[in-house]
């Protein structure tokens with residue numbers, strides 16, 4: 147992280163306890179300026195989709211900090227078409243925490259969450275979210291909504307936020323099986339969520355708008371599948387941040403024109419990119435530590451390895467029918483590769499690894515994330531038995547004091563060295 151960002155983060159961090167209102171305004175302005183920069187003056191170093199999504203995500207977070215009443219705080223797996231059709235903005239712990247960390251001011255929020263009872267072993271994305279709320283930087287939204295899918299941190303942090311903010315909270319219970327009955331059960335809950343969302347938004351949901359949102363989701367996902375079909379053949383200049391943005395886009399923004407536009411831009415980016423050549427192709431599992439410059443440098447720029455995909459960006463590319471909006475949204479959560487036993491997620495990565503002719507897999511074990519830690523070693527065993535060398539990399543997607551950068555770079559470099567030797571024998 148560069149010195150100017152560090153200094154800015156320090157300036158903000160020191161003022162959070164006594165001047166939270168000022169910090170909130172500065173953060174909102176910063177993200178709005180970042181959005182303006184990415185949209186009006188995009189860097190030629192990066193892909194068009196990356197710049198567009200960077201601009202959109204910064205704008206959404208800036209808007210939410212500035213005026214939270216017209217927004218919903220959700221978890222990453224929550225289908226959001228209902229909210230988009232009601233013109234509610236949405237964000238999730240991962241998106242907020244990654245932006246705050248890249249502004250170098252996550253520490254006071256983590257400490258505030260811990261001072262209010264969050265365990266040090268709790269997922270750091272959720273500790274940042276809790277701290278943002280406890281300090282008053284992130285104020286009461288119109289609604290909280292989350293699923294039970296995959297992430298157990300949701301159950302604790304969103305309940306605490308409901309108490310703190312005093313706003314309605316909806317929980318979508320996702321069965322562990324992927325049957326038609328499970329889809330119908332979730333669809334029914336999503337339909338029942340409508341009156342609550344309407345009340346929170348202060349307007350009625352128009353059926354046509356919801357269908358339009360689901361049609362946009364289907365188009366967005368179709369563009370992403372098209373992008374994936376070409377991704378492994380080309381070299382793109384950057385990996386960590388674009389993959390994180392793809393994760394956010396393929397969950398939170400599905401149902402918006404912006405999501406569809408971004409994934410269309412991705413297809414353009416790969417069609418005009420140079421061939422990947424002899425670079426080693428890595429599939430990534432779970433979140434990516436995009437603030438760790440030393441780790442990023444191993445995978446992008448002048449290097450012979452490239453991250454070509456992240457399982458959290460394509461966990462639920464399932465068929466969607468705008469005429470059946472609730473069923474379509476439900477299918478996306480129920481059939482996500484993150485739902486059910488770990489073997490589903492492992493199987494999906496194996497399928498993609500074969501499809502994209504990956505050379506290796508990295509499983510990123512986010513601090514406090516039991517569901518990824520629980521499957522990591524079984525996944526490694528399965529991938530290696532199928533010819534895909536695998537590294538289990540412990541780390542933290544947003545707490546810079548818990549990053550263990552030297553250890554991560556040493557382990558990643560050693561793995562890549564082995565991979566090179568393995569491939570050359």
Ligand code: SF4
Nearest residue numbers: 269271297299512515
């Ligand atoms: S990293 Fe794991 S625990 Fe944290 S938000 Fe994501 S799924 Fe939940």
